[in-house]
Amino acid sequence: MLRIDRSIHDQIVAHARRDHPDEACGVVAGPExxxxxxxxxxxxxxxxxxxxxxxxSTEYKKVYDELWDRDEEFVVIYHSHTATEAYPSRTDITYAQWPQAHYVLVSTREPDTAEFRSFRIIDGEVTEEPVEIVDGGGSGADR
Amino acid sequence: MAIEVRIPTILRNLTNDEKVVKGSGDTLSDLVTDLDQQYPGIAERLVDGGKLRRFINVYLNDEDVRFVGGLEAKLSDGDNVTVLPAVAGGSR
Known part of the structure; x- marks a missing residue:
């Protein structure tokens, strides 16, 4: 299951909308x-x-170095599909090379509603998982 | 000469879970050969048909090695090499 803060969820959707009709991509980092x-x-x-x-490739290296220094990792890797459903394509599966990450897909094909789904992609196998959107801007533990 | 190499999660099963390993070589190609002797199997994850794999990024210090000679890139003592699987995909 993916637990994600509502504000981060909303920023991912906003990013996908802003870059539409091109695909948007990014990561959400967290402690290793x-x-x-x-x-x-x-x-x-x-x-x-x-x-x-x-x-x-240059930006990726810069971001990775920063994560490395902070002992963080990619917890979420997200991208959008702009004309198809939020489900990993064959290409997505082929290039999924971070087994610990939640692969989030957002579809912006509908102007009013964004599909937001999360998957594990390990050794070419896709498993969808539930997404829990958490209000309140903190981890569950401190509420 | 010692080159420090940062290993991504997906290849750490080959390096006994080490995040950083050390190797040596005058060129990236020599370094890969040396790493493969220490950690068998790593070379084929990086190189295919004498070229770096398209969806593996390798950096020499901060430069993508594709821009500084690829496998022929010259290494110096104290250089850092980072291996990063590309993040890519698409709707097709």
Whole structure:
């Protein structure tokens, strides 16, 4: 299951809307091993395409170094589909190389509602998981 | 000469869960050969048909090695190499 703060959820959707009709992509970082998505980082889509996304290699390195120094990891890796459903495509599955990450897909094909779904993609196998959106801007423990 | 190499999660099963390993070589290609002797199997995850795999990013210090010679990139003592699987996909 993915537990995610409402404000982060809303920022991911807003990013996807802003870049529509191109695909948007980014990550949510959190402390290593915590499974807590805490810090959203919007990434450039180097492909600038409505059907493909790829992190810009220079920006990716910079972000990774920062995570490394802070003992964080990619808890969520998100991207949007702008004309199809929020489900991993064959391409998404082929290139899913972070087994610990929740792969979040947002579909912006409908102007009023955004589909927001989360998956584990490990060794080519896709498993959808429930998404719990948490209000209040903190981890469950301190409420 | 010692080169520090940062290993991404997906390859740590090959490095006994080490995040950072050390290797040596005058070029990236030599380094990969040396790493593969220490951690068998790592070379084929990085290289395919004599070239770096398209969806694996390798950085020499802060530079994507594709821009500084690829596998022929020259290494110096104290350099850092970072291996990062590309993050990519799409709706098709």
């Amino acid at each position: 091993g915590s499974d807590r998505p805490e810090r959203i980082i919007e990434m450039l889509n180097a492909a600038r395409s409505p059907t493909f996304y790829e992190f810009d």
